[in-house]
Amino acid sequence: MTNNEIQEGALGGASAGLAGAPRDASLRVVNASEIGAMLWIGLYTFLLNIVTLTIFRFWGRTHFRRRLWADTRIGGEPLEYTGRGLELFIGFIIAIFALMVPTIAAVFGAQLLLGPQAMVAVIIPIYLMLFVIMGVAIFLARRYHLSRTTYRGIRFAQTGSAWGYGFAAFGYGVLTILTLGWFAPAAQIRLSRRLWSNAWYGGVRFKFEDTEAAKKEPVYLSFALAWVGGVLAYGLWAGALASMGVFASAGVAQPDVRQIGLIYLSLIPLVLVIAIFVSWHFAVITRRITKSLSLDGVTFSSRLSTFDIIELTITNMLLIVFTFGVGVMAAQMRMWKRIANRMTLSGTIDFAAVEQSTIDAPKQGEGLADGLDLVSNF
Amino acid sequence: MTVVTIAARYFDGKTAAGHAVEAEFSADGVAIRGATINVSWPLRDLRVADRDGREIRLKSVRDEAARLVIPASAEDQIWTVLPGLLSAESERRRMTALVVALVAGAAAVAALVFFGAPAASGPLAERTPKDLEIQMGENLAGQINLFMKPCGNEDGLRGLTIVIDDMALTGDVGFPIRFQLVRNSAPNAFALPGGQVMATSGLLEAVGDDQEAFLAVMAHELGHVRARDSLKAIYRNAGAGVVLDIVTGGSGAAQQAVIIAGQLNQLRHTRKQETAADDAAAEILIASNLDPAALARAFDAILSAATPEEDERDLPDWASSHPDTRARIEKAKARAKAGGPPPLSVEDWATIKKACSGA
Numbered sequence: 001m002t003n004n005e006i007q008e009g010a011l012g013g014a015s016a017g018l019a020g021a022p023r024d025a026s027l028r029v030v031n032a033s034e035i036g037a038m039l040w041i042g043l044y045t046f047l048l049n050i051v052t053l054t055i056f057r058f059w060g061r062t063h064f065r066r067r068l069w070a071d072t073r074i075g076g077e078p079l080e081y082t083g084r085g086l087e088l089f090i091g092f093i094i095a096i097f098a099l100m101v102p103t104i105a106a107v108f109g110a111q112l113l114l115g116p117q118a119m120v121a122v123i124i125p126i127y128l129m130l131f132v133i134m135g136v137a138i139f140l141a142r143r144y145h146l147s148r149t150t151y152r153g154i155r156f157a158q159t160g161s162a163w164g165y166g167f168a169a170f171g172y173g174v175l176t177i178l179t180l181g182w183f184a185p186a187a188q189i190r191l192s193r194r195l196w197s198n199a200w201y202g203g204v205r206f207k208f209e210d211t212e213a214a215k216k217e218p219v220y221l222s223f224a225l226a227w228v229g230g231v232l233a234y235g236l237w238a239g240a241l242a243s244m245g246v247f248a249s250a251g252v253a254q255p256d257v258r259q260i261g262l263i264y265l266s267l268i269p270l271v272l273v274i275a276i277f278v279s280w281h282f283a284v285i286t287r288r289i290t291k292s293l294s295l296d297g298v299t300f301s302s303r304l305s306t307f308d309i310i311e312l313t314i315t316n317m318l319l320i321v322f323t324f325g326v327g328v329m330a331a332q333m334r335m336w337k338r339i340a341n342r343m344t345l346s347g348t349i350d351f352a353a354v355e356q357s358t359i360d361a362p363k364q365g366e367g368l369a370d371g372l373d374l375v376s377n378f
Numbered sequence: 379m380t381v382v383t384i385a386a387r388y389f390d391g392k393t394a395a396g397h398a399v400e401a402e403f404s405a406d407g408v409a410i411r412g413a414t415i416n417v418s419w420p421l422r423d424l425r426v427a428d429r430d431g432r433e434i435r436l437k438s439v440r441d442e443a444a445r446l447v448i449p450a451s452a453e454d455q456i457w458t459v460l461p462g463l464l465s466a467e468s469e470r471r472r473m474t475a476l477v478v479a480l481v482a483g484a485a486a487v488a489a490l491v492f493f494g495a496p497a498a499s500g501p502l503a504e505r506t507p508k509d510l511e512i513q514m515g516e517n518l519a520g521q522i523n524l525f526m527k528p529c530g531n532e533d534g535l536r537g538l539t540i541v542i543d544d545m546a547l548t549g550d551v552g553f554p555i556r557f558q559l560v561r562n563s564a565p566n567a568f569a570l571p572g573g574q575v576m577a578t579s580g581l582l583e584a585v586g587d588d589q590e591a592f593l594a595v596m597a598h599e600l601g602h603v604r605a606r607d608s609l610k611a612i613y614r615n616a617g618a619g620v621v622l623d624i625v626t627g628g629s630g631a632a633q634q635a636v637i638i639a640g641q642l643n644q645l646r647h648t649r650k651q652e653t654a655a656d657d658a659a660a661e662i663l664i665a666s667n668l669d670p671a672a673l674a675r676a677f678d679a680i681l682s683a684a685t686p687e688e689d690e691r692d693l694p695d696w697a698s699s700h701p702d703t704r705a706r707i708e709k710a711k712a713r714a715k716a717g718g719p720p721p722l723s724v725e726d727w728a729t730i731k732k733a734c735s736g737a
Binding site: 048051052053055056059066070071077078080082085108111112113114115116119150151152153154155201202351352353354355356 | 521
């Protein structure tokens with residue numbers, strides 16, 4: 001289906017197509033974002049960030065989301081992002097004074113006023129706590145996101161405990177380290193379950209279930225390839241650099257500029273090779289999570305392919321490099337666009353029976369994630 | 379009164395059901411009429427929630443959830459009764475006001491970071507109780523000793539310690555000096571807060587038999603101690619670096635540009651401190667009856683000991699933490715003034731040179 005057809009479907013000439021009933025009963029998911037619009041938002045955000053000491057980023061991110069949401073239509077109706085830049089900014093200021101300043105003061109004070117042992121005894125618990133708070137921050141950001149997303153005039157919402165999510169994410173992180181990474185896919189599915197089974201569209205709750213289709217996805221087989229491929233690529237990379245004598249002088253004196261440049265340059269093929277090994281797993285886990293979702297009578301599915309991910313990884317990397325980072329938003333849009341356009345919703349939902357959410361929308365929510373540098377544009 | 383009627387969709391914000399409606403625009407606002415819908419939004423409450431090339435989504439400030447969706451092509455028709463309504467003009471004005479406000483706010487933060495924090499660091503350091511600074515220095519020295527072990531043989535160093543203490547008294551540095559020789563191959567010396575002075579085994583090696591060159595470096599560090607430069611640097615970094623880091627969040631190209639600007643500003647201050655410490659070194663050396671030109675010999679020795687990559691000769695001045703070394707050498711040479719004999723005997727100096735050779 002081309003864009004023109006969708007547009008006709010949505011506007012339907014004079015008035016006939018503007019009927020109140022859903023005109024696209026198939027609940028087709030279509031994202032029609034254009035790269036030029038996103039590059040423009042990226043460009044002015046980049047330029048205004050410089051003259052505002054990056055404070056404009058909250059508004060730039062809001063503009064990006066508003067465009068991306070509005071360009072994403074389900075059954076002909078767009079999503080709408082109702083968040084505001086000022087909310088993000090205020091949330092960020094609150095997070096700075098509630099968490100970042102006390103933490104920095106504690107670490108700084110401990111370094112200056114305590115001996116080495118006492119300092120370590122103070123700083124290590126602070127850092128461990130920060131890892132838990134990272135999970136809390138991700139949860140709060142997500143709750144904010146959903147509460148600022150509406151569809152057909154009805155809000156989404158996230159319930160559940162932010163601290164519960166933070167401790168779970170921390171525990172899974174420890175398990176992932178202890179298992180040399182092998183717990184990571186299970187952790188990702190568990191955390192997704194925790195979030196999605198507490199997500200709401202109005203008064204209707206999402207379900208996250210291990211459906212037959214979801215269970216068929218080769219989560220661990222694809223992870224094994226990513227793991228083995230990643231370790232091999234890393235080993236080859238380190239071996240190649242070592243054989244060229246790059247690390248030999250590292251312990252003795254500072255490595256010279258050419259060697260540092262060589263290491264950075266060699267990171268590009270390394271990251272690319274690892275990204276290709278990971279792409280199968282990325283596609284699989286995205287499909288696994290999507291296929292676990294349902295809302296009332298609607299089940300979710302995804303045809304996202306490994307090739308989609310490889311193609312986007314390579315082209316997005318080029319896009320970002322050749323625009324000196326201005327294209328990050330455009331690259332994120334392209335990834336979301338592909339994920340959305342590969343998504344299918346089947347079944348039906350009685351929109352008249354979906355009532356407005358009664359869950360209070362938080363006033364802020366992303367400040368903590370921003371302060372901890374965890375925030376993504378979407 | 380003229381009324382323009384547009385076929386539209388309406389979501390009431392109570393359920394997700396869509397309603398086919400007729401939106402009647404007039405100078406008063408819009409009346410929304412459908413089979414089960416009869417709502418009026420007065421002009422003053424009417425806002426554009428979102429718009430793209432296809433549709434304009436209207437809302438009322440009294441009902442944030444409800445949406446009236448009209449085709450973008452209807453804009454011209456609506457303008458016949460409500461000139462300028464829905465135009466992007468007010469949006470543009472809000473954006474301009476926002477950017478002006480943010481630039482002003484950023485300028486205030488920048489002034490605080492680049493001028494306020496450095497300006498406050500001096501008075502703040504002067505008002506810090508010396509006991510507190512001494513304690514900070516001890517703690518920092520303890521942390522540095524985790525990476526740079528002190529050379530043992532305290533007895534062997536006693537002669538040198540006494541000479542440095544004498545220089546500190548002569549120069550009136552205001553702190554008891556705690557001198558440590560630490561194991562590290564790079565020729566270097568540094569002053570921590572509260573009179574902690576460290577010199578590396580690499581520096582001792584670089585100066586060889588020229589004990590006056592070594593003492594000249596110590597005089598330079600004593601200058602830092604007297605000016606409480608380490609404490610000032612800590613306050614500057616706390617004030618500027620942390621604020622900057624927090625404000626910018628720390629990722630992305632624009633953020634990096636701002637952070638680098640902040641770091642260059644820090645370097646401007648350290649270069650000033652270094653020049654002042656060189657001046658203080660000359661004064662302390664003369665007062666201690668030593669030749670200030672010994673500092674030039676120390677720089678020479680450090681330069682020839684360092685590999686080309688290690689020293690900062692090739693960096694432009696604004697990117698260096700220290701002023702240009704060759705200029706410092708010339709300046710120190712110009713201050714040459716005959717002094718007395720070296721304070722330590724050849725035998726004592728030989729013992730000191732061995733202080734770091736043990737296990």
